[in-house]
Amino acid sequence: MSAPHPQSAPRRSKGDRTRARILDAATALFSRSGFHAVSLRDIAAHAGLTHAGLLHHFPGKEALLTQVLSRWDAEDAARLFPPDASGDPTERLMRLVYVVARNAHTPGLVGLYAKLSGEASDPEHPAHDYFVERYRLLRERTTVLFARLFAEHEPPLPHDPASVAQQLLALMDGLQTQWLLEPAAVDMQASVRAYLTELGLALPPTPWTGEPAPGPSPAPGGAGAPGAG
Template sequence: MTDQISPTEPAKPAKPTKGQRTRARVLDAAAELFSGSGFHAVSLRDIAARAGMTHAGLLHHFPGKEALLIEVLGRRDREDAHVIFRLDPDTEPRDFLAQLVGIAHRNMNTPGLVGLHAKISAEAADPEHPAHRYFVERYRLLRDRLTRAFAALAARTDPPGDYDPALTAQMLLAQMDGLQTQWLLEPDAVDMRAAMVAFFARLGLDFSDVPAFPNLHSGAPPEPPHHP
């Protein structure tokens, strides 16, 4: 019989094991190097040296560079999924979309990860790139969930929202990616959060009070907002 956890008494996060701490150190080193030089220019020996370990020690935790890249890319997605992907875009579209503003705000404090996604997603346009399938599936999933959220919102307004949910989803993703590139080039001139708030305001959504999405490595899991 498994222990039951009371919903009013959340379980304390378990202290990371030595192996988990080592893996996290390797992922941090890989993210830094991949974001600076791209996938192909970085070797496993480079990553091992940056993480302060031997090449053999790194291979004990990760079977190869491709597996390490996918793990690096997926780590932040899994953190964000704690909130975003437990929200149903069909029944909670405002809450689902609001989280994107919080993530844009959070990303303004994580230039390394923003740079990683910008650089590797561009490289991954090549079908032979190891991250090609990852990004294809990621965008496919995001387009689907955003389309459902915008369709649900349009159906609830009177008169119904005058926009194409699928095209609006594509436009939002394009804006998010374009803002990241502009912000990386000139961070003092581009406010990703403000641009996202302005985008949603044109759809009649006021997300100006949405807080920054926290880093789950350093804080408690966030709760989704609830808009009336």
């Protein structure tokens, strides 16, 4: 008897493939031109659809933007925050630093995050709930990561994991704003590494190569999973 064929991944429906194509087009255009300079008609044309065809899948530009951000976050979360919190914590911290380096090569999306996260402090903003949940999950998951790192260090480090997680997120956001204003004056990865070294968490170099960081394949998309920066 021949061995059974391995189960193949389920095929995506036509609607799923169309939504993915729209998100790809929106990501490319938002990154290149920013949120306000891009219209739904621009995105539809880039995706090879009519305006009405795009509206069949997304009710408006704000909803589309939230999905673009969520998908980008989900791809990072698949590497940084396994659902069971497994994996070597030092390796996961290295992946976080790698994401910081990657962000220096995606100024369009970094700029969108910086601008929208500030605008979304208004409870009436369409992305308010998204960013509230994003930062809540980032704080929680990064706290768990630092708790493991501090406990497993020899000798154990005395820092408060929750405070360090909040400080690191603030550092990363502040660096991104400074980098957007004056890229040549700010090395985001070096600054994050320096902060971690001061905590006693020195890491080996992980230079940006333009290739995906080692580890699990990124998730195909989804909402609500936070990335790292």
